[in-house]
Amino acid sequence: xxxxxxxxxxxxxxxxxxxxxxxxxxxxxxxxxxxxxxxxxxxxxxxxxxxxxxxxxxxxxxxxxxxxxxxxxxxxxxxxxxxxxxxxxxxxxxxxxxxxxxxxxxxxxxxxxxxxxxxxxxxxxxxxxxxxxxxxxxxxxxxxxxxxxxxxxxxxxxxxxxxxxxxxxxxxxxxxxxxxxxxxxxxxxxxxxxxxxxxxxxxxxxxxxxxxxxxxxxxxxxxxxxxxxxxxxxxxxxxxxxxxxxxxxxxxxxxxxxxxxxxxxxxxxxxxxxxxxxxxxxxxxxxxxxxxxxxxxxxxxxxxxxxxxxxxxxxxxxxxxxxxxxxxxxxxxxxxxxxxxxxxxxxxxxxxxxxxx
Amino acid sequence: xxxxxxxxxxxxxxxxxxxxxxxxxxxxxxxxxxxxxxxxxxxxxxxxxxxxxxxxxxxxxxxxxxxxxxxxxxxxxxxxxxxxxxxxxxxxxxxxxxxxxxxxxxxxxxxxxxxxxxxxxxxxxxxxxxxxxxxxxxxxxxxxxxxxxxxxxxxxxxxxxxxxxxxxxxxxxxxxxxxxxxxxxxxxxxxxxxxxxxxxxxxxxxxxxxxxxxxxxxxxxxxx
Ligand SMILES: [Zn+2]
Numbered sequence: 001x002x003x004x005x006x007x008x009x010x011x012x013x014x015x016x017x018x019x020x021x022x023x024x025x026x027x028x029x030x031x032x033x034x035x036x037x038x039x040x041x042x043x044x045x046x047x048x049x050x051x052x053x054x055x056x057x058x059x060x061x062x063x064x065x066x067x068x069x070x071x072x073x074x075x076x077x078x079x080x081x082x083x084x085x086x087x088x089x090x091x092x093x094x095x096x097x098x099x100x101x102x103x104x105x106x107x108x109x110x111x112x113x114x115x116x117x118x119x120x121x122x123x124x125x126x127x128x129x130x131x132x133x134x135x136x137x138x139x140x141x142x143x144x145x146x147x148x149x150x151x152x153x154x155x156x157x158x159x160x161x162x163x164x165x166x167x168x169x170x171x172x173x174x175x176x177x178x179x180x181x182x183x184x185x186x187x188x189x190x191x192x193x194x195x196x197x198x199x200x201x202x203x204x205x206x207x208x209x210x211x212x213x214x215x216x217x218x219x220x221x222x223x224x225x226x227x228x229x230x231x232x233x234x235x236x237x238x239x240x241x242x243x244x245x246x247x248x249x250x251x252x253x254x255x256x257x258x259x260x261x262x263x264x265x266x267x268x269x270x271x272x273x274x275x276x277x278x279x280x281x282x283x284x285x286x287x288x289x290x291x292x293x294x295x296x297x298x299x300x301x302x303x304x305x306x307x308x309x310x311x312x313x314x315x316x317x318x319x320x321x322x323x324x325x326x327x328x329x330x331x332x333x334x335x336x337x338x339x340x341x342x343x344x345x346x347x348x349x350x351x352x353x354x355x356x357x
Numbered sequence: 358x359x360x361x362x363x364x365x366x367x368x369x370x371x372x373x374x375x376x377x378x379x380x381x382x383x384x385x386x387x388x389x390x391x392x393x394x395x396x397x398x399x400x401x402x403x404x405x406x407x408x409x410x411x412x413x414x415x416x417x418x419x420x421x422x423x424x425x426x427x428x429x430x431x432x433x434x435x436x437x438x439x440x441x442x443x444x445x446x447x448x449x450x451x452x453x454x455x456x457x458x459x460x461x462x463x464x465x466x467x468x469x470x471x472x473x474x475x476x477x478x479x480x481x482x483x484x485x486x487x488x489x490x491x492x493x494x495x496x497x498x499x500x501x502x503x504x505x506x507x508x509x510x511x512x513x514x515x516x517x518x519x520x521x522x523x524x525x526x527x528x529x530x531x532x533x534x535x536x537x538x539x540x541x542x543x544x545x546x547x548x549x550x551x552x553x554x555x556x557x558x559x560x561x562x563x564x565x566x567x568x569x570x571x572x573x574x575x576x577x578x579x580x581x
Contacts, residue, residue: 053438099440102412
């Protein structure tokens, strides 16, 4: 099938997303978020997210079908995020998708959320031109993940080059925003604060960047392409304390700017290093932190300097959504990958090598 | 006129049944409390096919009953989102049944036989608690007086207790022999649901009966 109509369902975190594509053409892109309900807690509360998915599932489904001007009978296949993600949240989408597949007799694909972030780059709406790309790579940065991937084949062979060994970058933003009393979600708030701050005011650590972590190109250290943000978070916490114990006003904007500089620096440096050494000539950026101004600027600058192409899709396609699930689903159908059996499980820790279950 | 219903319950174990003119035409259940979203779609396909109904059209089906709990959240949601989505796609009505009511419906005849005018139905709520409700027995027909609640076993009203909650807390609860491992099942949901539908009362909105909040606490730094 050349341009299959695929409906994609995403419930791995706090967004109930349903999108519809025809091949690489985006037909519908509907998202309901429970973000407002998590704000008071300074982070996503899994049970709140799961409850919201139950309420939002059918309204979002109807809105997507209406936007695409198709009926469920017109759909060729259904795709749903099977993992990784929050267990209770994933389960709602998986159960709903199975019911939809069962009630229509359509094939169902349980897919990998991380690979779907890459799949969205194949949509015309992403603005990517991948036709002359030799070796595609992807950098995913969000509240849930920080990964550098090498895409040998989107539907059958994706390799994890590096990832975070502790917090995701977005989580570090949330924690730091909390430390400096800035609110939640941390990403956009800190990004805004940095405009008033001096990114050189504090020198915060770039995790896993010491020679022993990095090794050499010939003898790479095991964390050469990995990230760690826990040391950075601790350093920010100490800096805040230093001011508090002296009863001095915490220079929140300088701390925010210096923190952001450390994050953007270490992420882009390692991503570009991995790309250069692994023969990647084009990077696709995905995940909510793709909205971050400093990360975008620095990544643009460094990929250009290294002669590497870069695609940053529109931000509403970078954050979690159903269109990316549908986009990957359409590629799986086009590549004639077999659909999933209806007995599959949601897998909160699904590995990148498992593209569809 | 012949009436055929699909019923689901995932408030404790996962089960599916087709009820045709008050008789069970097909039934599947698992003893496991953990894999609801894995087994449910398969169960539904099997009970429908066995009853001569094509799952992709549901022609011949008149509606769906679903147990709305109370029950452990993740499993409970799997059943409810499944029932809602099936009904929505097939354009059929869907009705909620309090899972405890359906179990009360099953045990009421026994309660009447042993002379229990009032009784309690209790199931496992984990975290050292039970989900329970208090019923009056009117000639073998249960009438819920109080509940549903979630409490520690010693807080439950002192009456004969039916259901797996009694088996878990034999010191605190006066369990009725033969019913101390009973959990709600799709066949009970269907039986209770059809009676309630005929009477025009006793059905619930199709939404999970959580009874508990989400338990999240606002971190110290964010408190005003
Ligand atoms: Zn994501």
